[in-house]
Amino acid sequence: MEKTNAVPGDYVELSLVNRDYQGMLLETPESEKGIVLLKLDSGYNIGFVKKEVIEVKVLKKFSEKKEELEIKKDSGKPNVAMIITGGTIAARLNPRKGGVDWLDNPESLFKFYPEIFNLVNVSKVEVPFMKASEDMDFKDWQKIARVAVKLLNDPNVKGIIITHGTDFLHYTSSALSFFLRNLNKPVVLTYSQRSIDRASSDANLNLQCSAIAAISDIAEVMIVGHASENDDFCFAMPGTKVRKLHTSRRDAFKVINGKPFAKVFPDKIINVSEYNRRKKGKVKVDAVFEEKVALVKIYPGQNPEILDYYSKEKYKGIVLEMSGLGHAPGRRARNSWIRKLAEIQKKGMIVCATSQCINGRTEPRIYSNGRELLETGIIYLEDMLSETALVKLGWVLGHKDWAKNRDAVKAKMLENVAGEISERLES
Amino acid sequence: MEKTNAVPGDYVELSLVNRDYQGMLLETPESEKGIVLLKLDSGYNIGFVKKEVIEVKVLKKFSEKKEELEIKKDSGKPNVAMIITGGTIAARLNPRKGGVDWLDNPESLFKFYPEIFNLVNVSKVEVPFMKASEDMDFKDWQKIARVAVKLLNDPNVKGIIITHGTDFLHYTSSALSFFLRNLNKPVVLTYSQRSIDRASSDANLNLQCSAIAAISDIAEVMIVGHASENDDFCFAMPGTKVRKLHTSRRDAFKVINGKPFAKVFPDKIINVSEYNRRKKGKVKVDAVFEEKVALVKIYPGQNPEILDYYSKEKYKGIVLEMSGLGHAPGRRARNSWIRKLAEIQKKGMIVCATSQCINGRTEPRIYSNGRELLETGIIYLEDMLSETALVKLGWVLGHKDWAKNRDAVKAKMLENVAGEISERLES
Numbered sequence: 001m002e003k004t005n006a007v008p009g010d011y012v013e014l015s016l017v018n019r020d021y022q023g024m025l026l027e028t029p030e031s032e033k034g035i036v037l038l039k040l041d042s043g044y045n046i047g048f049v050k051k052e053v054i055e056v057k058v059l060k061k062f063s064e065k066k067e068e069l070e071i072k073k074d075s076g077k078p079n080v081a082m083i084i085t086g087g088t089i090a091a092r093l094n095p096r097k098g099g100v101d102w103l104d105n106p107e108s109l110f111k112f113y114p115e116i117f118n119l120v121n122v123s124k125v126e127v128p129f130m131k132a133s134e135d136m137d138f139k140d141w142q143k144i145a146r147v148a149v150k151l152l153n154d155p156n157v158k159g160i161i162i163t164h165g166t167d168f169l170h171y172t173s174s175a176l177s178f179f180l181r182n183l184n185k186p187v188v189l190t191y192s193q194r195s196i197d198r199a200s201s202d203a204n205l206n207l208q209c210s211a212i213a214a215i216s217d218i219a220e221v222m223i224v225g226h227a228s229e230n231d232d233f234c235f236a237m238p239g240t241k242v243r244k245l246h247t248s249r250r251d252a253f254k255v256i257n258g259k260p261f262a263k264v265f266p267d268k269i270i271n272v273s274e275y276n277r278r279k280k281g282k283v284k285v286d287a288v289f290e291e292k293v294a295l296v297k298i299y300p301g302q303n304p305e306i307l308d309y310y311s312k313e314k315y316k317g318i319v320l321e322m323s324g325l326g327h328a329p330g331r332r333a334r335n336s337w338i339r340k341l342a343e344i345q346k347k348g349m350i351v352c353a354t355s356q357c358i359n360g361r362t363e364p365r366i367y368s369n370g371r372e373l374l375e376t377g378i379i380y381l382e383d384m385l386s387e388t389a390l391v392k393l394g395w396v397l398g399h400k401d402w403a404k405n406r407d408a409v410k411a412k413m414l415e416n417v418a419g420e421i422s423e424r425l426e427s
Numbered sequence: 428m429e430k431t432n433a434v435p436g437d438y439v440e441l442s443l444v445n446r447d448y449q450g451m452l453l454e455t456p457e458s459e460k461g462i463v464l465l466k467l468d469s470g471y472n473i474g475f476v477k478k479e480v481i482e483v484k485v486l487k488k489f490s491e492k493k494e495e496l497e498i499k500k501d502s503g504k505p506n507v508a509m510i511i512t513g514g515t516i517a518a519r520l521n522p523r524k525g526g527v528d529w530l531d532n533p534e535s536l537f538k539f540y541p542e543i544f545n546l547v548n549v550s551k552v553e554v555p556f557m558k559a560s561e562d563m564d565f566k567d568w569q570k571i572a573r574v575a576v577k578l579l580n581d582p583n584v585k586g587i588i589i590t591h592g593t594d595f596l597h598y599t600s601s602a603l604s605f606f607l608r609n610l611n612k613p614v615v616l617t618y619s620q621r622s623i624d625r626a627s628s629d630a631n632l633n634l635q636c637s638a639i640a641a642i643s644d645i646a647e648v649m650i651v652g653h654a655s656e657n658d659d660f661c662f663a664m665p666g667t668k669v670r671k672l673h674t675s676r677r678d679a680f681k682v683i684n685g686k687p688f689a690k691v692f693p694d695k696i697i698n699v700s701e702y703n704r705r706k707k708g709k710v711k712v713d714a715v716f717e718e719k720v721a722l723v724k725i726y727p728g729q730n731p732e733i734l735d736y737y738s739k740e741k742y743k744g745i746v747l748e749m750s751g752l753g754h755a756p757g758r759r760a761r762n763s764w765i766r767k768l769a770e771i772q773k774k775g776m777i778v779c780a781t782s783q784c785i786n787g788r789t790e791p792r793i794y795s796n797g798r799e800l801l802e803t804g805i806i807y808l809e810d811m812l813s814e815t816a817l818v819k820l821g822w823v824l825g826h827k828d829w830a831k832n833r834d835a836v837k838a839k840m841l842e843n844v845a846g847e848i849s850e851r852l853e854s
Contacts, residue, residue, distance in 0.1 A: 045792055099793055132796055134750045135760035137728030167750035168727045247752050247787030297724040297748065299817055300595045301564025309736045321724065323561045323594035325674050333562035358785075360674030365472060366526055369559055390726055 009062025009095035014038060014048060015055040021046070022059065026095055039093070041200060062095060078158040078215045079123035081151040083144060084109070086130040087165025089192040089203050100195045102130045109163070112196045113204045119211040119266070120158075124151060133165030133172065138289040138394060141175035145287045148176065152185050152283045159186035159214030161207075166191045166244055166252060169223060173239035174391040177221040177418035179287040184279050187221045188213045189239070193250050202226055202250035208266040209234035216269050218261050219278045221418070226250040227263065235260035236269075240388045240420035243358070256358055257383040257422050288398030290316050295390045297321040297356055298328045304340040310349070316403070317350035317393045320378070321386045326353045326362035330369035342376040350409055352379045352393055354386040361424070379413050382421045392420060436489025436522035441465060441475060442482040448473065449486065453522055466520070468627060489522060505585040505642045506550035508578040510571060511536070513557040514592025516619040516630050527622045529557045536590070539623045540631045546638040546693070547585075551578060560592030560599065565716040565821060568602035572714045575603065579612050579710045586613035586641030588634075593618045593671055593679060596650060600666035601818040604648040604845035606714040611706050614648045615640045616666070620677050629653055629677040635693040636661035643696050645688050646705045648845070653677040654690065662687035663696075667815045667847035670785070683785055684810040684849050715825030717743050722817045724748040724783055725755050731767040737776070743830070744777035744820045747805070748813045753780045753789035757796035769803040777836055779806045779820055781813040788851070806837050809848045819847060 006012050008027040013020050014036065026037040026045060035047045036056075084090055084106040091100040103109060106127045110116065128143045144162065151160050164172060173189050180187065190210040192203035202225070210224045213236045221239035228251050241258040259273040292315045296306065310318055322328055328337040345351055353373070355362050361383040364370030374380065381389050392413065402408045414421070433439050435454040440447050441463065453464040453472060462474045463483075511517055511533040518527040530536060533554045537543065555570045571589065578587050591599060600616050607614065617637040619630035629652070637651045640663045648666035655678050668685040686700040719742045723733065737745055749755050755764040772778055780800070782789050788810040791797030801807065808816050819840065829835045841848070 044790070099795055099798060131759060132754070132757065132794065134725075134727070134754040134796060135756055137756075137761055139761070167754055171727050244751065244784050245786055247782050247784045247789065249787065252784065252787075291728070294729075295724060295726045297722060298561075299722045299814070300561070300598050301718070302721075305740075306736070309733070313732075324671065327559070327561040327594055329562055329564075330559065332558060334564055334566070355674050357671050357674045357679065359672055360676065360679075362674065363471070367559060368526060368528075369561060371526060387726070 004056040004058075006056045006058045007062065010058050011060040011062070012038070013057040013059055014053050015057070016048065016052055017054065021048075024093065024095060025056075041198075073123075074117065074121045077119070077121040079156050080120040080211060080214045081124040081126070081154070081157045081160045082122055083147055083151070083160060083162040084125065084127045084130070085140075085144065085162060085164050087133055087163065087191055088195050089163045089190070089206075090130065091195045092197040093195055106130060109196055109203070113207050115204060115266075116207050116211050119208060120215060123157065126151070131165070133168040136165075136168060136172065138175065138291065141172055141179065142287040142289065144172065145176055145179040145285050148180060148187060149283050149285045152180070152183070152187070157185070159188065159216070161210045161214050162187070162189045164189050164191055166193060170243050170253070170387055171391055173221055173223050173242060174388040174420070175395070177239040177420070178392060178395045179285055180221065181284045181286050182281055183219050183221065183276065184281055184283055186214045186216055186218050186278070188236070189221070189223045191223075191225060193248060193252055202231070205231050205266065206234060209264040212266065212269050213262070213264050216262070217278050218275045220261060220275050222261060223253050224264060225253050232265075234264045236262040236264050238419045240418050241385065243385055243387065256385055257360070258419070289394045290397035290403065291394070293317045293319070293390060293394045293397065295319045295321060295386060298323055300329070301333075301335060302329065303335050304329075304337040307340050307344050311344050311347060315349065316397050317352070319352045319354060319386055319389045319393055321356045322353050322362070323356060325366060325370060326355055326364045326373070326380055327367065327369045328373060330372055338372050338376060341373065341378065345377040350379070350393065350397065350406070351377070352381050352389055352413060354381050354384055354389045356386070358385070379410050381413060382424070384420050388420050392417070431483040431485075433483045433485045434489065437485050438487040438489070439465070440484040440486055441480050442484070443475065443479055444481065448475075451489075451520065451522060452483075468625075500550075501544065501548045504546070504548040506583055507547040507638060507641045508551040508553070508581070508584045508587045509549055510574055510578070510587060510589040511552065511554045511557070512567075512571065512589060512591050514560055514590065514618055515622050516590045516617070516633075517557065518622045519624040520622055533557060536623055536630070540634050542631060542693075543634050543638050546635060547642060550584065553578070558592070560595040563595060563599065565602065565718065568599055568606065569714040569716065571599065572603055572606040572712050575607060575614060576710050576712045579607070579610070579614070584612070586615065586643070588637045588641050589614070589616045591616050591618055593620060597670050597680070597814055598818055600648055600650050600669060601815040601847070602822070604666040604847070605819060605822045606712055607648065608711045608713050609708055610646050610648065610703065611708055611710055613641045613643055613645050613705070615663070616648070616650045618650075618652060620675060620679055629658070632658050632693065633661060636691040639693065639696050640689070640691050643689070644705050645702045647688060647702050649688055650680050651691060652680050659692075661691045663689040663691050665846045667845050668812065668849075670812055670814065683812055684787070685846070716821045717824035717830065718821070720744045720746070720817060720821045720824065722746045722748060722813060725750055727756070728762060729756065730762050731756075731764040734767050734771050738771050738774060742776065743824050744779070746779045746781060746813055746816045746820055748783045749780050749789070750783060752793060752797060753782055753791045753800070753807055754794065754796045755800060757799055765799050765803060768800065768805065772804040777806070777820065777824065777833070778804070779808050779816055779840060781808050781811055781816045783813070785812070806840050808840060809851070811847050815847050819844070
């Protein structure tokens with residue numbers, strides 16, 4: 001490789017014998033001195049042997065512009081409050097690492113995408129913490145709920161937007177669906193799959209559509225994000241019926257066993273299904289949570305003794321992500337789960353069942369394995385998602401008065417509290 | 428309810444005040460004397476209060492016809508061998524229970540669907556066991572492999588069809604993909620989601636398309652089943668890239684991170700993607716398996732001490748089904764997984780990572796959590812499915828000579844042995 005004036009962060013073109021590559025030059029790690037690292041537009045890092053690089057052309061110098069907060073106030077537009085919690089949507093590429101870092105100043109995400117100000121007036125910004133969503137737990141969901149309720153009960157706020165990491169966004173949307181009772185206004189969670197300084201970022205459309213959803217009539221907790229890989233419109237998806245289904249695509253979130261509330265464009269919203277409407281009255285927070293709940297995915301030949309572990313560790317409830325209509329290895333299996341499941345439930349453990357098929361409803365009455373599992377006392381959660389089920393179980397068991405009574409827990413788990421159970425279609 | 432001559436098993440019409448219902452009359456359980464139970468055509472059981480039923484009309488009497496094996500031999504057609512292992516495709520409704528039971532005589536499934544004999548000559552039928560697939564484990568996969576290899580190495584057999592339960596069918600298809608080395612002929616796994624005595628059964632199309640696939644040029648382990656809810660054609664899906672994604676729909680199986688090999692109709696096959704072709708040579712069985720492997724799905728706030736349990740129980744390998752691109756709670760989480768993961772790997776545990784997003788590729792280098800997890804030694808399995816990964820890990824660790832060397836295990840896990848890893852598209 002020739003001498004070059006390119007520095008990490010510059011957008012460059014590398015010429016090799018057979019092909020040219022464009023991307024952001026990254027710092028070469030200490031351990032790989034002979035390598036040139038490039039971040040391609042696709043987001044992937046690729047390494048080249050220095051000797052094989054014929055030329056490095058700088059296409060655009062890196063500018064580490066100082067990020068300054070400059071929220072334009074416009075009282076003529078509807079007021080929307082924002083809660084920034086971290087995630088890729090509040091991160092930018094660090095050319096020294098090839099990965100992304102949080103924005104030093106969270107509000108500077110507006111610098112990248114000022115279009116949101118054409119739609120709404122961002123009247124308040126709260127930053128309870130900056131985290132990747134996989135680092136969050138129920139205490140973070142509680143913090144967000146407490147910040148959210150103040151904003152929702154402020155008559156000058158029309159709706160709220162929460163920006164969030166993607167990995168466990170659907171857990172937070174479930175938690176807020178249960179925690180925020182008597183919801184009066186839209187609570188929109190949004191994200192980006194690619195950091196906001198990248199040309200291919202999905203943040204802009206998601207933020208604009210979130211603004212439209214936040215001032216809409218939909219008084220629900222929802223995730224708003226790309227409806228397809230095209231950068232044209234978003235879906236507003238029910239907070240308890242949505243799941244991250246792709247590691248990298250912009251339309252990573254899909255509604256499962258249900259329909260979006262609406263199609264959302266940067267300039268309009270088209271309703272698709274039923275929802276609760278905006279109303280008067282105060283939102284209440286009911287954010288109790290029993291930490292000792294677990295999610296266990298069943299696989300062939302799995303040893304049921306794992307249940308003893310949870311029992312010994314004083315877990316109060318388990319969601320079993322079962323096979324098909326809701327099965328685990330039964331009496332004819334080498335490692336039957338039936339006896340152990342009966343045993344731990346007798347000792348007081350609450351066991352719920354969802355399906356690892358993701359789509360469709362559990363139905364334990366069709367096959368003998370299902371019937372025998374049902375007889376042990378397992379609560380089959382209809383078509384509830386496993387992730388939603390775990391959150392709901394923690395929430396239900398967090399209520400001391402419900403938790404002391406097995407029947408009350410069962411009744412609550414099977415009550416459709418926040419859209420988490422779809423109506424059974426009789427056909 | 429008036430007196431009626433209807434008996435359990437009869438197909439009846441119940442008249443209520445507002446509506447009529449048709450279905451199979453089921454036996455009323457002892458505990459629910461005042462109830463009439465009906466199995467609707469949709470497969471769901473519905474109960475009516477006897478007093479509210481105005482009339483019961485028998486539309487078709489139940490006939491418990493004696494099932495006799497009558498396999499029509501026709502040496503003019505290509506020979507296909509069948510392995511019957513249980514599952515719904517080898518079950519029929521038991522009107523006394525409202526559930527299904529195995530066929531007394533497994534081969535009698537041909538009585539229900541003789542159309543397969545128009546296409547092929549079923550020259551051999553093997554029944555190693557009759558099980559629901561959720562009751563199976565690696566020993567059953569080994570049994571099937573041993574039966575299959577004999578049939579595949581018989582020059583008079585053109586291909587084989589394995590009928591199987593649906594719940595864990597994709598585990599068996601993965602296992603056979605690794606166990607059957609140097610595959611020379613088609614190995615078709617098929618199923619039905621509804622028992623074969625129901626009008627809506629999907630068995631007929633699946634069996635016919637399986638016959639077409641079994642005499643095709645595709646020398647791969649594949650699942651053949653409905654491509655959509657319509658009863659018109661099937662997909663032949665790669666055994667390591669397929670997953671049950673719906674609890675009840677006929678098109679429950681979907682190819683993930685890949686393409687079907689072919690579209691299969693009852694009278695033709697249309698190739699869709701690359702595959703290995705039929706060839707000379709003997710198939711070898713390499714069906715070793717290390718039983719001490721586990722699959723663990725990560726959720727927010729999860730306590731990493733579960734890893735100590737697996738360590739104490741002398742597990743040799745774990746597949747972690749992680750969030751997003753391949754994350755678990757990191758250093759900024761209340762319960763970080765980093766230290767514990769480093770610790771158990773130092774002690775010799777093999778830890779692999781897949782994504783619970785199901786679709787897309789893992790990529791640990793983009794975020795700091797991913798990079799720190801990668802540094803602990805975790806093997807990121809590209810776009811491999813979690814279910815396939817668990818089977819492959821058991822298979823790889825079953826090889827004593829590979830298992831004693833960490834690098835050899837890693838190399839094997841990242842080698843594309845049976846189509847389980849897609850090529851990375853550089854874009």
